Amino acid sequence: MVDININEILPMLTKIINNDRIKINVSMKEHTTMRVGGSAKMIVFPEDPEEVIRIKKLLSDMKIPHYVIGNGSNLIVADSGYSGIIIKLSDNFSGVSVEGNEITALAGTNIIAVSNAALKHSLSGLEFAAGIPGTTGGAVAMNAGAYEFQMKDVVAETYCIDPMGETLTLSGDEHEFGYRTSKIQKNNLIVLKTKMKLNEGNQEKIKEKMQYFNCRRRDKQPLNLPSAGSVFKRPDGNYAGKLIQEADLKGYKIGGAMVSDKHCGFIVNTGDATASDVISLIEYVKEKVLLKSGILLEQEVKILGG
Secondary structure, eight states: OOOOOHHHHHHHHTTTSOGGGEEEEEEGGGGSTTOOOOEEEEEEOOOSHHHHHHHHHHHHHTTOOEEEESSOTTEEEOTTOEEEEEEEOSGGGOOEEEETTEEEEETTSBHHHHHHHHHHTTEESOGGGGGOOSBHHHHHHTTOEETTEEGGGTEEEEEEEOTTSOEEEEEGGGGOOBTTBOHHHHTTOEEEEEEEEOEEOOHHHHHHHHHHHHHHHHHHSOTTSOEEEEOBOOOTTSOHHHHHHHTTOTTOEETTEEEOSSOTTEEEEOSSOOHHHHHHHHHHHHHHHHHHHSOOOOBOSEEEOO
16 A cells, blocks of 8 residues: 655645644544554544545545545454545534435434434434434445335435546436445445435334334344444345354354354454454354355455555
């Protein structure tokens, strides 16, 4: 990977965003839900779409390695860190507006906050997202879902940037949504904001449905320990957690990383895990499940650096 010159790029970035929104040599443990990994050379925190567009164009033109994250809920950063620039779109890049039965959210808006806005305006369709610990941009890019519902059911339009920093808008089927994927993910687009179309509903029934989904999530998922969410995609006609359990890997540990004893589809940080522990455990699980079932699990979490 290209070793970036901080002294060269910093003056250019400060022409786009304030210096206090640029951090040097930042531990990615603080920016990923798994709480592992080394440092990023630099993290920038843009606050509006125009800033993201200008930063993206600058970095692309200068051929500087960069990577966009939300709240890091589907990401493992290697212990050696990332020697490029992280563009973080999270609380610094959030906002929700509601007009009729349409909700528009900036990419960094927590999807839980969007579902709460839907509840407030008696709009139905996002109840399933009430407990998903990710940003709107990440949820749209990977077509996040739960309990047989997914983002493709509600997303109408997405404003994006392509790899060269040019803007484009995807509408309807142009998103090319699939199981945990989309054109956004496949073409390395960056989500800036998304418009969702929901249905008018009864506020009390919407609230009850959200509470039901959240109760199911608390009962079945290891929410008490750091994790990156579901580690593997669901194989056709089967479930990753079931296959992992059948391979006798429930509670199996490598270092501080453990296959959750509550839901085998999750790997958790028991307190002192390294990224290497997590990555080694992912590979070990793949190997054992393949030997037991003949099914090669496909990774859902992204691994950056190394």
